[in-house]
Structure formats: structure tokens, C-alpha cells
Amino acid sequence: MNESSTGADVDSIEESTSAAPSGLSRRGLLGLALGGGVASLAVGVGAGITGGVAIGRARAEAEAQAAYEFFGAHQAGITTPVQEHLHFASFDMMPRTDRDDLVTLLQDWTYAASRMMQGLEVSATGAVGGDPETPPDDTGEAFGLPASGLTITIGFGPSLFENEEGDRYGIAALRPAALERLPSFLGDDLVPEASHGDLCIQACADDPQVAVHAIRNLSRIAFGRAKLRWSQLGFGKTSRTTSSQATPRNLFGFKDGTANILADDAAALDAHVWVSASDEPAWMSGGSYLVARKIAMLIETWDRVRLSEQETIIGRDKGEGAPLSGGDEFTAPDFSSSGIDPDSHVRLAHPDQNDGIRILRRGFNYVNGNNELGRLDAGLFFLSYQRDPEQFITLQRRLATDRMNEYIRHVGSGIWAVPAGVSPGSFVGAELFA
Amino acid sequence: MNESSTGADVDSIEESTSAAPSGLSRRGLLGLALGGGVASLAVGVGAGITGGVAIGRARAEAEAQAAYEFFGAHQAGITTPVQEHLHFASFDMMPRTDRDDLVTLLQDWTYAASRMMQGLEVSATGAVGGDPETPPDDTGEAFGLPASGLTITIGFGPSLFENEEGDRYGIAALRPAALERLPSFLGDDLVPEASHGDLCIQACADDPQVAVHAIRNLSRIAFGRAKLRWSQLGFGKTSRTTSSQATPRNLFGFKDGTANILADDAAALDAHVWVSASDEPAWMSGGSYLVARKIAMLIETWDRVRLSEQETIIGRDKGEGAPLSGGDEFTAPDFSSSGIDPDSHVRLAHPDQNDGIRILRRGFNYVNGNNELGRLDAGLFFLSYQRDPEQFITLQRRLATDRMNEYIRHVGSGIWAVPAGVSPGSFVGAELFA
Numbered sequence: 001m002n003e004s005s006t007g008a009d010v011d012s013i014e015e016s017t018s019a020a021p022s023g024l025s026r027r028g029l030l031g032l033a034l035g036g037g038v039a040s041l042a043v044g045v046g047a048g049i050t051g052g053v054a055i056g057r058a059r060a061e062a063e064a065q066a067a068y069e070f071f072g073a074h075q076a077g078i079t080t081p082v083q084e085h086l087h088f089a090s091f092d093m094m095p096r097t098d099r100d101d102l103v104t105l106l107q108d109w110t111y112a113a114s115r116m117m118q119g120l121e122v123s124a125t126g127a128v129g130g131d132p133e134t135p136p137d138d139t140g141e142a143f144g145l146p147a148s149g150l151t152i153t154i155g156f157g158p159s160l161f162e163n164e165e166g167d168r169y170g171i172a173a174l175r176p177a178a179l180e181r182l183p184s185f186l187g188d189d190l191v192p193e194a195s196h197g198d199l200c201i202q203a204c205a206d207d208p209q210v211a212v213h214a215i216r217n218l219s220r221i222a223f224g225r226a227k228l229r230w231s232q233l234g235f236g237k238t239s240r241t242t243s244s245q246a247t248p249r250n251l252f253g254f255k256d257g258t259a260n261i262l263a264d265d266a267a268a269l270d271a272h273v274w275v276s277a278s279d280e281p282a283w284m285s286g287g288s289y290l291v292a293r294k295i296a297m298l299i300e301t302w303d304r305v306r307l308s309e310q311e312t313i314i315g316r317d318k319g320e321g322a323p324l325s326g327g328d329e330f331t332a333p334d335f336s337s338s339g340i341d342p343d344s345h346v347r348l349a350h351p352d353q354n355d356g357i358r359i360l361r362r363g364f365n366y367v368n369g370n371n372e373l374g375r376l377d378a379g380l381f382f383l384s385y386q387r388d389p390e391q392f393i394t395l396q397r398r399l400a401t402d403r404m405n406e407y408i409r410h411v412g413s414g415i416w417a418v419p420a421g422v423s424p425g426s427f428v429g430a431e432l433f434a
Numbered sequence: 435m436n437e438s439s440t441g442a443d444v445d446s447i448e449e450s451t452s453a454a455p456s457g458l459s460r461r462g463l464l465g466l467a468l469g470g471g472v473a474s475l476a477v478g479v480g481a482g483i484t485g486g487v488a489i490g491r492a493r494a495e496a497e498a499q500a501a502y503e504f505f506g507a508h509q510a511g512i513t514t515p516v517q518e519h520l521h522f523a524s525f526d527m528m529p530r531t532d533r534d535d536l537v538t539l540l541q542d543w544t545y546a547a548s549r550m551m552q553g554l555e556v557s558a559t560g561a562v563g564g565d566p567e568t569p570p571d572d573t574g575e576a577f578g579l580p581a582s583g584l585t586i587t588i589g590f591g592p593s594l595f596e597n598e599e600g601d602r603y604g605i606a607a608l609r610p611a612a613l614e615r616l617p618s619f620l621g622d623d624l625v626p627e628a629s630h631g632d633l634c635i636q637a638c639a640d641d642p643q644v645a646v647h648a649i650r651n652l653s654r655i656a657f658g659r660a661k662l663r664w665s666q667l668g669f670g671k672t673s674r675t676t677s678s679q680a681t682p683r684n685l686f687g688f689k690d691g692t693a694n695i696l697a698d699d700a701a702a703l704d705a706h707v708w709v710s711a712s713d714e715p716a717w718m719s720g721g722s723y724l725v726a727r728k729i730a731m732l733i734e735t736w737d738r739v740r741l742s743e744q745e746t747i748i749g750r751d752k753g754e755g756a757p758l759s760g761g762d763e764f765t766a767p768d769f770s771s772s773g774i775d776p777d778s779h780v781r782l783a784h785p786d787q788n789d790g791i792r793i794l795r796r797g798f799n800y801v802n803g804n805n806e807l808g809r810l811d812a813g814l815f816f817l818s819y820q821r822d823p824e825q826f827i828t829l830q831r832r833l834a835t836d837r838m839n840e841y842i843r844h845v846g847s848g849i850w851a852v853p854a855g856v857s858p859g860s861f862v863g864a865e866l867f868a
Contacts, residue, residue: 085642085669087801128752132742139737140687140752141670141799144680193806208519208642209670209683212801216810220737228808233667233801235519236575236643246578249643253574303573303654308566318562318574365575367521367646367667368802372627374662376650 066206067147070114072421074274074286075428077151078360078385079263081242083204086234086364087211088292088381089219090197090414091226093160099169102160103433105225109154109201110427112221113214119147122217139220142213150205152214154428155290155416160198174432176281178289178389179417186400187410194294194412197229202290202383204362208233232294232412234364234381241362247321247329251297251365251378252407254314255321258329259350261360272358273385275420283431286420288385291392294366294412297379302407313403315346345404354398357391359384379408389415500640501581504548506855508708508720509862511585512794512819513697515676517638520668520798521645522726522815523653524631524848525660527594533603536594537867539659543588543635544861546655547648553581556651573654576647584639586648588862589724589850594632608866610715612723612823613851620834621844628728628846631663636724636817638796642667666728666846668798668815675796681755681763685731685799685812686841688748689755692763693784695794706792707819709854717865720854722819725826728800728846731813736841747837749780779838788832791825793818813842823849 068076093102112122121127121138129136161167161175181196203214212233219228238250239257242264250256261268270276275284302310311317311324321329323346325337333346340347351358361384368377386392399405419429502510527536546556555561555572563570595601595609615630637648646667653662672684673691676698684690695702704710709718736744745751745758755763757780759771767780774781785792795818802811820826833839853863 129741132745133740135738136687136741136744136752138687139685139733141683141685143683143687143753193803207670209799212669212799212812216733216812219808219810220734228804228810231803231810233803235646236641249575249577251573251575253570253572253577299573299650300654304569306567307563307570310570311566318570319577365643365646369627369665369667370662374653376653376662376665378646378650 066149067118068149068151070110070117070152070422071424074288074421075153075418076117076421077153077202077204078273078288078362078418079241079269080149080151080204081245081263082237082239082362083149083151083211084206084235084237085204085208085211086237086381086383087203087208087215087231088234088383089201089203089215089231090157090229091199091201091219091222092229093168093198093226094224097168097225099171099433101225102169103427105222106154106429107427108221109152109218110422112218113152113154113428114422116142116210116214116217117147117150117152119145119150122221139213139216141216142210145207145210145213148205148207148210150203150210150214152218153202153204153290153418155200155202155418156429156432157196157198157200157414157416159196163198171432174281174283176284176289176417179415182291182389182396182413182415183393185396185410187405187408188413189409189411190413191411193230194232195230196414197416199226200290200292200414200416208235230412232366232368232381234366236365238363238365238380239361241360250380251299251367252302252310252314254310254316254318255329256363256380257361258316258321261358268358269360272387272391273360275387279387283429283434284417284419288360288387288418289389289392290416290418291382291384291386291389292412292414292416293382293410295380295382296377296409296411298375298407298409299378300375305407312341313344313407315340315344341403343401343403345399345402348398348402349395354395357394359386359391359395379411385418500583501552502583502585504544504551504586504856505858508722508855509587509852510551510855511587511636511638512707512722512796512852513675513703514583514585514638515679515697516671516673516796517583517585517645518640518669518671519638519642519645520671520815520817521637521642521649521665522668522817523635523637523649523665524591524663525633525635525653525656526663527602527632527660528658531602531659533605533867535659536603537861539656540588540863541861542655543586543652544856546652547586547588547862548856550576550644550648550651551581551584551586553579553584556655573647573650575650576644579641579644579647582639582641582644584637584644584648586652587636587638587724587852589634589636589852590863590866591630591632591634591848591850593630597632605866608715608717610718610723610851613849616725616823616830616847616849617827619830619844621839621842622847623843623845624847625845627664628666629664630848631850633660634724634726634848634850642669664846666800666802666815668800670799672797672799672814673795675794684797684814685733685801686736686744686748688744688750688752689763690797690814691795692750692755695792702792703794705821706825707794707821709821713821717863717868718851718853722794722821722852723823723826724850724852725816725818725820725823726846726848726850727816727844729814729816730811730843730845732809732841732843733812734809739841746775747778747841749774749778775837777835777837779833779836782832782836783829788829791828793820793825793829813845819852 123137158180162172203211205211247255275287277285323333324339325334363382366381370376557571596606637645639645681689709721711719757767758773759768797816800815804810
């Protein structure tokens with residue numbers, strides 16, 4: 001264990017659980033023992049009585065808030081109706097960690113994630129911990145808040161399988177051939193502090209405090225095993241995944257995600273999003289590939305563009321989002337119409353112009369203050385899920401002549417294999433270590 | 435007008451309105467003309483029909499969302515029930531601007547702010563502007579969103595009155611004696627990119643996209659006259675201003691703002707928040723002084739502190755927020771009790787220990803990604819309103835021995851005079867230029 005003077009005290013967390021066989025952390029084991037279903041996860045809430053009255057987030061204000069199931073055929077947070085807020089985090093494994101460290105980390109993340117998605121504290125010691133003479137397991141800023149639709153989605157980057165240090169975890173042979181750093185695209189201006197990483201966690205929730213709490217606590221649990229590499233907050237979902245969600249707008253002021261794959265379109269999900277049992281490798285069956293792109297928008301420049309030009313660039317009208325070939329938002333664009341520019345975004349990105357290729361988008365807007373020129377540091381944190389990274393690569397290459405490129409810069413990039421959902425009693429990615 | 439190749443095109447905005455007398459911008463004049471009340475602000479919505487169907491945010495999804503009045507005795511956003519999200523922005527006037535530039539800027543901000551707080555677009559040309567051959571007045575990302583409880587609060591910094599260039603706007607003699615940069619406090623570690631500024635705008639809303647839209651558009655309107663100096667997003671209000679709001683938690687996991695001044699406590703507001711008619715200078719009557727402090731929290735270090743020590747530092751229990759002298763959250767602390775440490779935060783900050791001094795707090799949590807060590811760049815964006823800056827200064831000096839100081843760093847600081855509310859037909863700060 002790394003003995004740095006800062007970071008979470010995992011030893012003290014572990015002390016509150018019973019002994020475990022070597023090779024499994026005690027908390028990891030507890031996670032497995034509790035994995036039998038949602039109901040059992042409520043065990044232990046309210047057990048931590050100290051310094052006053054124990055409170056559980058689950059029994060706080062009975063708000064009508066969604067709570068999603070962590071366990072299932074696919075990981076949550078992919079087809080789940082897009083929430084209002086994002087905290088995305090990329091992690092690197094710490095030096096000199098071994099396969100057991102990685103496995104127990106995934107077990108501990110599974111346990112904590114399954115609890116937090118139910119609106120519970122990060123461990124069974126409850127809101128303020130079991131022992132006043134140890135640091136609380138849970139950092140506390142979400143006490144009293146409901147689950148708020150939290151989903152936690154975990155992925156494995158190419159470097160987890162093999163990096164310059166070699167095959168650290170004995171899984172190099174199992175790396176999907178398609179899981180490699182994305183190629184360079186025209187106009188890429190990537191910065192290391194928003195790119196790549198051994199592991200990723202996408203936390204989405206309708207309350208940003210709940211999403212931040214999840215990333216903070218999962219980072220803390222990772223102490224000594226994995227370290228936060230970079231992270232990004234987002235808001236105002238720019239894609240929809242259910243037909244009941246109105247199409248949101250991106251920071252160019254246009255509706256975004258009109259033609260997205262929806263969660264109830266099982267055929268499209270099977271064709272374009274989920275890795276099938278016939279795809280390689282077998283351990284990825286039921287999973288998906290996640291691409292993240294931090295796309296800075298030059299919004300002050302965009303805001304000087306006349307409306308007619310903005311609409312030509314996008315290929316849709318700004319008010320309704322209808323294609324410039326006519327109709328309303330959901331009318332299929334007619335690319336034979338002279339109304340749609342050949343290098344408009346809608347045409348270059350459209351499945352009809354890309355051999356039917358589709359992806360499931362799940363992006364968010366971001367604003368990180370401003371730069372020294374007084375321009376907002378703002379843009380789109382693009383997230384997409386696809387059955388094969390080649391789908392994204394093909395589409396992104398197609399966008400090389402996109403007229404929108406004058407107003408955006410891709411500054412961050414990452415790709416992760418998101419394994420299938422977790423069975424009760426197991427943990428994220430268990431098939432990879434079977 | 436600055437002819438930089440980026441930034442908003444104010445000329446084109448102005449072209450859509452009629453001629454105005456010199457010394458008043460045409461948009462400023464329009465603002466005054468429309469200032470007669472809320473109902474009249476709906477004029478023009480839907481008038482901008484181009485490229486499809488015009489939409490107004492006001493007639494989009496009929497959500498039960500608050501819309502607050504811009505005009506009134508005091509500016510909105512001080513006693514308004516604290517919203518879920520903040521975008522705070524500090525501005526500096528541009529070089530070679532004159533008094534007319536400042537006055538017309540305040541008029542234009544008044545006009546736009548009064549519209550946006552009603553859920554309308556930034557000008558009467560509506561959602562996508564009146565002329566497709568000009569850039570739309572409104573940047574568009576809030577089309578279709580309700581007012582979302584937006585408040586816009588505008589303040590004047592010490593440097594607006596006089597700086598190293600002198601008395602740029604002929605108002606140096608009217609600077610309140612108390613309006614000067616805050617003194618240095620023990621432990622200050624201020625950075626310029628989060629400190630000071632000629633003007634500030636506090637935009638609060640229950641939807642971050644609405645708050646960001648407000649700051650973006652007010653920055654754009656300022657083009658050529660004032661430039662964004664720094665800005666900060668926040669979430670998860672850490673104070674409450676009505677008794678119906680539950681006390682939220684800060685990123686140390688503790689309830690924050692239990693003893694805040696509430697909006698219905700008129701006597702306390704008059705005593706501690708509003709500048710009275712008998713205070714100097716007269717133009718500040720009905721206003722307040724805003725202090726902003728960006729307080730970085732060393733959360734990974736805090737998270738290693740045992741619960742009993744965390745509670746001793748704060749002086750309250752973590753679960754309920756009750757003082758350690760006993761009772762529940764709203765029980766008055768008994769400072770004669772040995773349960774409360776003399777250097778606990780609750781004791782040092784309490785009015786009973788500070789000659790009855792109170793302030794109205796309105797802070798938010800913030801997370802700006804993480805640093806290169808993998809630690810979250812997170813903390814409290816503290817905002818307080820007081821009748822006299824001396825209230826804050828006294829309290830902050832009192833906190834010199836606060837045990838919490840080991841876990842926080844003040845990295846940003848600013849102070850602004852927030853003038854009284856605006857009468858219909860007038861503009862923010864008009865009394866200063868009378």
C-alpha cells in the first residue's frame with residue numbers, strides 16, 4: 001500500500017469488515033456477499049449511529065427520483081435516459097500494482113457503485129461510519145440526497161491491457177484488437193490532461209452533487225491502486241436516448257441528437273451498440289466501446305456568424321431543428337435537395353451517407369471558466385457508445401470536410417472497452433479475469 | 435469599438451433597433467422603453483420568424499418553474515431562495531472606454547437581464563433573430579428552457595471607481611469609503627484569475643444551462659466595453675435563504691448555513707444586509723456589499739481525518755448538524771459546554787462570539803476537474819451579502835485560529851457594491867450617474 005500522506009485511508013475502511021481470503025480485499029468480498037439483489041443492499045443502512053442520529057440517503061426526503069439497478073445484462077448509463085449532469089473520470093493504475101490489486105479494485109468499485117446507485121452510502125457503515133475514531137467510509141456530501149438517477153459505468157482503456165511497462169495484469173492477450181488509441185484526425189489538438197487512461201468511470205445523475213460524490217468516493221476507494229488522471233463535469237445533456245426526452249441544445253444553440261439511437265430500439269442497439277456473442281473477444285459480449293472527445297467550441301467566433309450561415313453549416317434550421325430540405329425536426333433530410341450543403345454537419349454525419357453506420361451519443365455541455373482573453377472555455381464533452389470503435393473512426397474521418405470544423409477543436413480523446421453488465425455476486429469485468 | 439476578429443458583434447445587434455439619441459445606446463433605450471413592467475416584456479416574443487418556426491422559451495414546455503421579477507426595491511438573487519446552480523463572472527472595463535460606454539452597458543445589461551429572468555430571449559427579435567443575414571442576438575442554447583428561477587445580480591468593484599488609470603468614469607468621488615480591496619487575511623493564497631474585477635454578475639438558476647446562457651449573453655453584449663476577467667460555475671447551494679429549504683451540505687460533508695439570515699427575517703435583513711438610507715453614500719441605499727471568496731478545500735486530506743476530529747473542528751455532528759453541546763440542528767450552541775472546542779468553526783463564526791455580527795451567505799460548491807496529483811480541484815465558492823464590508827472582515831479575522839484552516843485555502847477574493855433594485859424605466863446603478 002502506498003503510504004503517501006494524503007488520499008483516503010483504505011486500511012481503515014477495510015477494518016470495518018470481516019477477514020477475507022488472501023487475494024480478495026475484504027471490501028471486495030463484502031461486495032460479492034451483498035450482490036444478491038437490490039433489497040439486500042439496504043442491509044446496514046442506519047447501522048452507523050455515532051455522534052447523533054444516523055441518517056440514510058434512502059430514507060431522506062421522499063422525492064420522486066429515479067434509482068437505477070446496477071446489476072443487469074448491460075451496464076447502466078448507456079441506454080439509461082440521459083441525466084442532467086455528468087462527472088467523467090479517467091484513472092491510471094498506480095506503479096507496482098498487480099493483478100490482485102486490479103481485481104479487488106473492480107470488486108470494491110462494484111460494491112460501492114451498486115450501493116450509491118440505490119442512494120445509499122458507499123459502505124454499510126452508513127452515513128457517518130461505524131467508529132468515530134476512524135475516518136467515515138463515505139465523504140458525506142450526498143447524505144440526505146436521493147439516488148437522483150445516478151448511473152456508474154466503468155470501462156477499460158487500451159493501456160490497462162498493455163503499456164510501456166508491458167503486460168502488468170496478465171490480460172494483454174485478451175485485449176480486443178479494436179481497442180487501441182484512436183488514430184489522429186484532421187484538426188486534433190489533443191492535450192494529455194484530457195486524454196486516455198487505464199480506466200474510466202462515467203457518473204451521470206440528475207443532481208451534480210450526487211455525480212461528484214460518486215467520482216470522489218470511487219477515487220478514494222482506489223487509493224494506492226489507481227489515481228485520477230483527469231476528470232470533467234458536464235451539464236445539459238446534448239443527446240437524448242428516449243423518445244419522451246425533448247432534444248436538448250448544444251452551446252452552438254442548435255438541437256443535438258435528433259437522430260440518436262433510442263433505448264427502446266432493440267434492433268438498432270444490437271446492430272450498432274452491443275458487442276454480440278459472435279464478436280471477439282468473448283469476454284466483451286454484451287459490452288460496448290466508449291469514445292470520449294472533449295470538443296472545445298469557439299463560441300465567441302460562432303456567435304458572430306450570421307444565422308443563415310450557421311444553419312447552412314449545421315444543415316438544419318436553428319429554431320425547430322428541421323433539415324433545410326424541409327419538414328420538421330423528425331423529417332428525414334433529403335440530401336438531393338439543394339437546401340442542404342454537401343459539407344454540412346447533418347449530411348456528413350448521417351447514416352445514409354455512411355453505409356448506415358450509427359452510434360449512440362451521450363454527450364454533455366461543459367464550461368470550465370474562461371481563458372486569459374476573456375473567452376469561455378466551453379464546448380461539448382462528446383461521449384458515444386458503439387459495437388466497434390471503427391464506427392466512430394469512420395464517422396469522424398467523414399467529418400474531415402465538415403464546415404463546423406472552423407468553430408471547434410478536439411482537445412481530448414479516449415477510448416475504453418465497457419464490459420457487459422454485472423450479475424449479482426460478480427463484479428465489473430469478471431469475465432476478463434476468469 | 436474594438437475590431438478584434440472574435441467576440442460578439444454588437445453593431446449587428448444594434449442594427450435591429452431604431453435610432454437613439456447620442457449617449458444612449460439604441461438597445462439601452464429599448465430597454466428603458468420596455469421597462470414598464472413584466473407584461474410588456476412579452477412583446478416581441480415570436481416575432482422573429484426565420485428559417486422555420488419561431489419559438490419562445492416562455493411558451494415552451496409548461497414546467498412549474500419559478501420566474502423572478504428583475505425590477506424591485508432590491509436586486510434579485512440576494513434573498514431569493516438559493517437556486518441549484520451558479521455562474522459567477524467578473525468583468526473589467528476595456529481600455530479607452532468612457533462614461534457613456536459604462537452607462538449604456540448597464541442599460542443594455544438591464545434590458546437583457548430583465549428579459550432573460552422572464553425566460554425570454556435576450557432581445558425582442560426572439561429566438562433566432564429578425565434577419566437571417568445577421569448573427570442572432572441570442573446565442574440560442576436556452577431556447578425551449580423555462581426561466582428556471584434565473585436571477586441576475588450586478589455589482590461594482592472598487593477599481594470601477596478608480597484604478598491606476600485614475601477616475602475613468604467620473605465616479606471616484608462617489609466610491610463608498612468601505613468599498614476597497616479586502617485586506618490580506620492569514621492563509622490567503624490568492625490567484626489573480628479568481629480575484630477582483632471592475633464589475634461582477636452573479637447568475638443563479640435551477641438549470642446550469644440557463645445560468646451559463648445568461649453570463650454568455652451578457653458577456654457578448656459587453657463586447658468592446660467590458661471583458662470577462664474570470665468566471666466560476668457552482669452547484670449544490672451550500673446555504674439556504676428560506677426556512678422551507680433543507681440545509682445543504684458542503685464538500686466536507688457537513689451541513690452548511692444552518693444559522694443563515696433568512697429572506698423572511700426583515701429585521702435581520704435591515705440590520706445586517708441592506709444599506710440603509712442613513713448610511714453613506716446615498717446612492718447605495720437599498721443595496722448591499724457582496725464578498726466572493728473562492729475557498730479551495732483539501733478534500734483528500736480532510737477525508738483522512740477521523741470522524742470525531744472532523745466534528746470537533748466544525749463544532750457540530752456530521753449526521754444531523756447539531757451543535758456538539760447537544761440538541762438538534764436548530765438548537766443554539768452552548769459555548770459554555772466543554773463539547774465545543776474554542777477554535778471550532780461554529781464558535782468562531784457565531785454571532786454570539788462576534789458582537790452579534792451576521793452576514794447573508796449564498797455560496798456554492800465547485801469542482802474544476804483535478805490537479806496533476808489526481809486530487810480534485812474542489813471547494814466552496816463563498817458568496818456573502820452584508821450592509822458593510824467590515825462585517826465580513828471582522829468575521830474572517832476572527833477565523834484566524836479556526837481549526838478548519840488546515841484543510842482550506844482562500845485562492846480567490848473580490849468585493850463589489852451591489853446597488854439597490856431597479857425601477858421600471860431605469861437601469862442598474864442609475865443613481866450613481868444621476
